[in-house]
Amino acid sequence: MNNQQHLVLTLAFTSALVAAPAWSQTTEEPTPAQPSSEMQVEPEPPIYLKDVELPLTSIEAWSTQWAQAIAQITNIQLNPTAQGVEMVLETLNLPLASPIVSVVDNTLIIEIPDAALALPGGSEFRAERPAPGIVAIEATPSTGNGVQIRLIGETSAPTVQVTGRDRSLTFSISSAPSSAEIEEIEVVVTAGRTAQAVQDVPRSITIINRQQIETQTNVTRDMRQILGKLVPGFGPPTNEANPRSIVQSLRGRSAAILIDGVPLTSNYGLDRELRTIDPDIIERIEIVRGPTAIYGGQATGGVINIITRRPTGRSLEVNLDANLGVSLTHPRDSFSNDFGVGVSGTEGIFDYLLSVRREDRGAIFDAQGDRIPDTGGGSLIDSETYSILAKAGFNFDEQQRLQLTFNFYDGRQDTRFISDPSIRQIPGIQKARPLAVNPTIRGTDRAGDRRLVANLNYSHEDILGSRLQAQAYYRDYTSIVGAEDFRGGFFDAIVRQRAGGDKWGGQLQIETPLPFLNDRTNLVWGVDYVRENNKAPFEVFDPVSFDRDNTLRKLEERTFVPLHILNQLGLFAQLQWEISDNFLLNGGVRHERIGVEVEDYTTFFGRPIQGGNLNFNATVFNIGSVYKLDEAVSLFASFSQGFSVPAFGGILRNPPAEFTSVRQNLRLTEAVKVNNYELGIRGQWQGGQATLSGFYNTSDLGEDYAFTGGVSRLxxxxxxxxxxxASVDTRLNNSWQVGTTVSWVEGENKEEESGDYLPISTFSIQPLKWTFYVENQTTRRWSNRLQFLFVGGRDRAFKAGVDNAEINPYFVVDYLSNIQIGSGTLQIGIQNLLNSQYFPVHSQVVGGFNETFNAAARGITFTVGYQIRF
Structure with a gap:
């Protein structure tokens, strides 16, 4: 064998052993990198040439191919980061092969085979002091048609994490001192309104990253389903036949839903916000469990902050994906499809992102092959939706950034079926069934949701030593439910609700270091303001047209929920004090001034109600501590208060007989104030995490709902x-990963002062929820996941006469698979793999009051899609 053939075999053998990495490495010996779902660099699985016999002619032909396949590195870009520096290698002709990493003393050496430097400045690159702790970064040609990159640290070798695209490699470099450090420091912003490592937060936190979201979209694009399967303490997935998340509380109480810090939840409490979120626009989701007032009111159960995607650092990146879904129990009429396109990039000081998606969903069918009817109006059944996210950002210098975000969602339903009301005449609790009506709508819109959010952010990293963030936003929404025939019933008319409103506000926060304590302590302080308008008239339809030809012809609008205006001004301060390396203390205070304005109005039934203005004040505190037992395990404890004003729509639309004036019935309108106590232990290690926590909270005046005549009563x-x-995730080895969550919550209230505490309704208290998953990286290009959901039974509230039905347990299995094919990924999902016939908690609890809501869950459903980035 000549030298050329020997070199070819050596390169091929080395390349076959190394996979695309996303790792941190500081050991003395070269270490194979781990697989990355984002990176596609080799077309074949590993081949061990010592076990393969090749004729000499094949070796020569292979040698010629490899000599021509040299990736030309045309640009090396360095971008400062909070941990160090990001280095991006770009090519124009071919993807870069997998790098090989080794460490010598204080230098980390990266070898990239089959590559050459073709930089504008020549065939070498050097950057001096690119980040603290890093002396230099050097790139030079190496022997054997390769490139060698040397990362020289001051006292120890830097660490690096690698992600890849088709024609670029990105190295996230930090000067971490040793491999004993945790592989990746997970940072959360929502808990304290500024970046904190999860290990430093004295609260229960769940972070859902982009990869987890993309994996879940293999089986569903409904965020209510995704959060219900991934977040402990959050109610189990709700029924897709209804657009609301009414039976999805967070620890039994309401959660404030934010998007990039902008509050989506309205005081009216429609619980339809998650239905209007397209998972394709999400970068990550941060969930703080337990009452908090850090963002104001309405978060007595916690905060769900949805953070939208960021522009890429490349000059241009395009994402395309398309998906098809079908019921395997009744394929006809069940086909759904969606298509999305995303474009993003950076040019100088300007960066941008545009994401557009269209979805067309058909009917859904249960495990018995029966059609599932819409039970709320405007659900995802037989719907067409559009979602747009647009961002434009300007980095004026290293310190200042301005960003404008525009997010629009429009989902409309066009179904020929309603839930058959005649089942209420059959003894026992019946399964909701469809009734074909083929309605025609005149004089109004189809049922569904429309939402618009505009958001302007400005940040300055150093104003007199402090970091400033300012935000102004506007939100507008319209939610239209389905028409119902109440003739002879509570409303004695054919009506539907058309809720709408807007919200505008601003936030200003300043993060100030406190060096007189130590250099690891800071104070976050500022002010929030929001003005919110809500109303919900009833549309009344012509009974003659409806009976004659199922035409919903609008006759008039009548008051259901009058216009009411909510003003909130909040002042806050939050201290983050790292007393020592092992002990941290967080604490804060918020003072809120709340005003409510309601004009005189007449209820739907003709009762006059005198309006007026109400004013509330609330001052709440929080304090928490973290004690680190070692670098991986910490204990945390906290006391926190949260508050909310009740949903005034729930009071004003159907007030009790004694309610004649807004200003005179203060007990109904008084704010909820919650005291929460929590203890927990948290561990984070390379490839895993575990958390266990317990909580107890009380409120002197709570907010629950009971049903009277089919309408809720506060x-x-x-x-x-x-x-x-509890939650656990751990990587067993390079191929297997497993995880589980368990959450159990209970609660009672005492409606009568002289009575006993009674179990709270399942509207608020969901049964025990257990999830488990197992993932396998079957080959370098093929991964598989099985995930399991068990929801327990609950009969406490039923036996106490609070619920009208006991909750029965159920068990569901999903299968998800990703296969890298070509430059993209084939995504396969099977929802309800075992084709279990079951009724979600939402259907069971609401169906106990009205059987037309007792819809079964969808049966086995197959989804396939393909995603590509270039």
């Missing part, structure tokens, strides 16, 4: 909630 009574949550 119940104000003392409440107490308590529960336990």
């Amino acid at each position: 119940v104000r009574a003392p409440e107490r909630f308590y529960g336990i949550e």
Whole structure:
């Protein structure tokens, strides 16, 4: 064998052993990198040439191919980061092969085979002091048609994480001192309104990253389903036949839903916000569990902050994906499809992102092959939706950034079926069934949701030593439910609700270091303001047209929920004090001034109600501590208060007989104030995490709902909630990963002062939830996941006469698979793999009051899609 053939075999053998990495490495010996779902660099799985016999002619032909396949590195870009520096290698002709990493003393050496430097400045690159702790970065040609990159540290070798695209490699470089450090420091912003490592937060936190979201979209694009399967303490997935998340509380109480810090939840409490979120626009989701007032009111159960995607650092990146879905129990009429396109990039000081998606969903069918009817109006059944996210950002210099974000969602339903009301005449609780009506709508819109959010952000990293963030936003929404025939019933008319409103506000926060304590302590302080308008008239339809030809012809609008205006001004301060390397203390205070304005109005039934202005004040505190037992395990404890004003729509639309004036019935309108106590232990290690926590909270005047004549009635009574949550994720080896979550919550309230505490309704308290998953990287290009969901039964509230039905348990299995084919990924999902016939908690609890809501869950459903980036 000549030298050329020997060199070819050596390169091929080395390349076959190395996979595309996303790792941190500081050991003395070269270490194979781990697979990355983002990176596609080799077309074949590993081949061990010592076990393969090749004729000499094949070796010569292979040698010629390899000599021509040299990736030309045309640009090396360095971008400062909070941890160090990001280095991006770009090519114009071919993808870069997998790098090989080794460490010698304080230098990390990266060898990239089959590559050459073709830089504008020549065939070498050097950057002096690109980041603290890093002396230099050098790139030079190496022997054997390759490029060698040397990362020289001051006292120890830097660490690096690698991600890849088709024609670029990105190296996230930090000067971490040793491989004993945790592989990746997970940072959360929502808990304290500024970046903190999860290990430093004295609260229960769940972070859902982009990869997890993309994996879940193999089986569903409904965020209510995704969060229900991934977040402990959050209610199990709700029924797709209804657009609301009414039976999806967070630890038994309401959650504030934010998008990039902008509050989506309205005081009216429609619980339809998650239905209007396209998972394709999400970069990550941060969930703080337990009452908090860090962002204001309405977060007595916690905060769900949805953070939208960021522009890429490349000059241009395009994402395309398309998906098809079908029911395997009844394929006809069940086909759904969606298509999305995304474009993003950076040019100088300007960066941008545009994401557009269209979805067309058909009917859904249960495990018995029966059509599932829409039970709320405007659900995802037989719907067409559009979603747009647009961003434009300007980095004026290293310190200042301005960003404008525009997010629009429009989902409309066009179904020929309603839930058959005649089942209420059949003894026992029946399964909701469809009734074909083929309605025609005149004089109004189809049922569904429309939402617009515009958001302007400005940040300055150093103003007199402080970091400033300012935000102004506007939100507008319209939600239209389905028409119902109430003739002879509570409303004695054919009506539907058309809720709408807007919200505008601003936030200003300043993060100030406190060096007189130490250089690891800071104070976050600022002010929030929001003005919110809500109303919900009833559309009344012509009964003659409806009976004659199923035409919904609008006759008039009548008051259901009058216009009411909510103003909130909040002042806050939050201290983050790292007392020592092992002990941290967080604490804060928020003072809120709340005003409500309601004009005189007449209820749907003709009762006059005198309006007026109400004013509330609330001052709440929080304090928490973290004690680190070692670098991986920490204990945390906290006391926190949260508050909310009740949903005034729930009071004003159907007020009790004694309610004649807004200003005179203060008990119904008084704010909810919650005291929460929590203890927990958290561990993070290379490739895994575990958390166990317990909580107890009380409120002297709570907010619960009971049904009267099919319409909810507000119940104000003392409440107490308590529960336990646990989660574990661990990578067993390079191929296998497993994880589980368990959450259990209970609660009682005391409606009568002289009575006993009674179990709170399952509207608020969901049964025990257990999830488990197992993932396998079957080959370098093929991964598989099985995930399991068990929801337990609950009969406490039924036996106490609070619920009208007991909750029965159920068990569901999903299968998800990703296969890298060509430059993209084939995504396969099977929802309800075992084709279980079951009723979600939402259907069971609401169906106990009205059987037309008792819809079964969808049966086995197959989804296939393809995603490509270039």
